[in-house]
Amino acid sequence: MGDALGMPVEGMPHNEIEQVYGSIKNMMDGWLPKGSYTDDTQLMIGLAESLIECRGFSGAHMSRQFISNFEPHRGYGPGTIRVLNNVKEGQGWHEAASHLYGGGSYGNGAAMRIAPVGILYYDQPEKLKQVAEVTSRITHAHPLGVEGAVLQATAVGLAANVDLIESGTLNKIDFIEQLIAVSTLDEYQTKLDMIKSFITGPKNHTNNDIISALGVGVQAHKSVPMAIYCFLEKCGSYRDAVCYAVNMGGDTDTIGAMTGALAGALHGVRGIPEEWLEDLENSQKGRDHIMKLGEDLYDLHIN
Ligand code: F2R
Ligand code: MG
Numbered sequence: 356m357g358d359a360l361g362m363p364v365e366g367m368p369h370n371e372i373e374q375v376y377g378s379i380k381n382m383m384d385g386w387l388p389k390g391s392y393t394d395d396t397q398l399m400i401g402l403a404e405s406l407i408e409c410r411g412f413s414g415a416h417m418s419r420q421f422i423s424n425f426e427p428h429r430g431y432g433p434g435t436i437r438v439l440n441n442v443k444e445g446q447g448w449h450e451a452a453s454h455l456y457g458g459g460s461y462g463n464g465a466a467m468r469i470a471p472v473g474i475l476y477y478d479q480p481e482k483l484k485q486v487a488e489v490t491s492r493i494t495h496a497h498p499l500g501v502e503g504a505v506l507q508a509t510a511v512g513l514a515a516n517v518d519l520i521e522s523g524t525l526n527k528i529d530f531i532e533q534l535i536a537v538s539t540l541d542e543y544q545t546k547l548d549m550i551k552s553f554i555t556g557p558k559n560h561t562n563n564d565i566i567s568a569l570g571v572g573v574q575a576h577k578s579v580p581m582a583i584y585c586f587l588e589k590c591g592s593y594r595d596a597v598c599y600a601v602n603m604g605g606d607t608d609t610i611g612a613m614t615g616a617l618a619g620a621l622h623g624v625r626g627i628p629e630e631w632l633e634d635l636e637n638s639q640k641g642r643d644h645i646m647k648l649g650e651d652l653y654d655l656h657i658n
């Protein structure tokens with residue numbers, strides 16, 4: 356949902372979105388038709404399909420699934436295109452990503468597709484972390500790229516663990532402290548600490564302050580923290596969280612997708628606005644297929 360909502364304004368700064376659109380609240384035409392999802396969701400679909408078919412992680416299978424699902428018109432990152440081409444031409448899936456950009460990619464391409472790992476292993480934190488790491492390394496070998504995906508998967512798992520009916524609300528401080536405990540790199544620890552002060556301190560910061568502090572870029576460490584912040588700040592409503600994320604500008608489809616994954620894990624499918632569901636692309640691997648993948652992941656988890 357967040358991917359399709361953010362697609363038309365990907366790359367546009369926050370202030371420009373405000374000037375041109377006021378506020379984005381519904382799906383619109385963009386560089387793809389209204390309701391289309393992009394590479395973020397296409398890769399998430401491949402990841403989920405592979406976990407389901409293999410009943411867990413297989414790097415060889417998952418990389419083949421990414422390749423067979425590849426649809427260039429969805430706007431993939433250049434590093435991911437290169438890795439998938441190299442694997443297609445015979446390079447091993449476990450080595451193809453390691454030399455990209457000199458030391459692996461720290462783009463957000465691994466984090467943006469990781470939600471199914473958080474959902475499948477929400478009650479096994481060590482397994483969740485291990486599978487998040489290995490699935491990321493297929494395309495993103497840089498420690499910042501991998502840790503971004505581990506944090507996003509962990510956050511999805513934590514959100515899925517919350518029983519809103521029983522507890523009534525999300526304990527935001529506990530949530531961010533659990534993420535701080537998982538993070539190992541300064542770039543993430545600093546930003547997670549900032550998120551904690553944004554959500555607990557006086558509310559005198561502007562959106563521009565938040566964007567300057569956390570980032571809205573294509574790098575994992577400049578987008579995963581923003582998605583976590585948007586989710587926590589608007590944790591009472593799926594719609595509000597995803598709208599807030601997309602209107603922050605920058606890598607809008609990806610920050611929207613990651614925020615939506617977190618809010619979806621908390622609120623469930625009932626939290627999704629009906630009109631967004633109706634507008635979402637329902638091509639061969641679109642809405643109905645994605646819904647079925649969610650059910651299959653649940654079946655895999657309980658069996
Ligand atoms: N590709 C896009 N957007 C363009 C959409 C098409 C356009 N609107 C159209 O009109 O057609 N978005 C998608 O790409 C992002 C995910 O990228 P991914 O998969 O992580 O790719 P990559 O190349 O690995 O990393 C992205 C950029 O990050 C920088 N970077 C990464 N590692 C680096 C390193 N070690 N050193 C220096 N720079 C590094 C590079 O600039 C990479 O190109 C998402 O936004 C997704 O929606
Ligand atoms: Mg995209």
Ligand code: MG
Nearest residue numbers: 365606608609
């Ligand atoms: Mg993007």
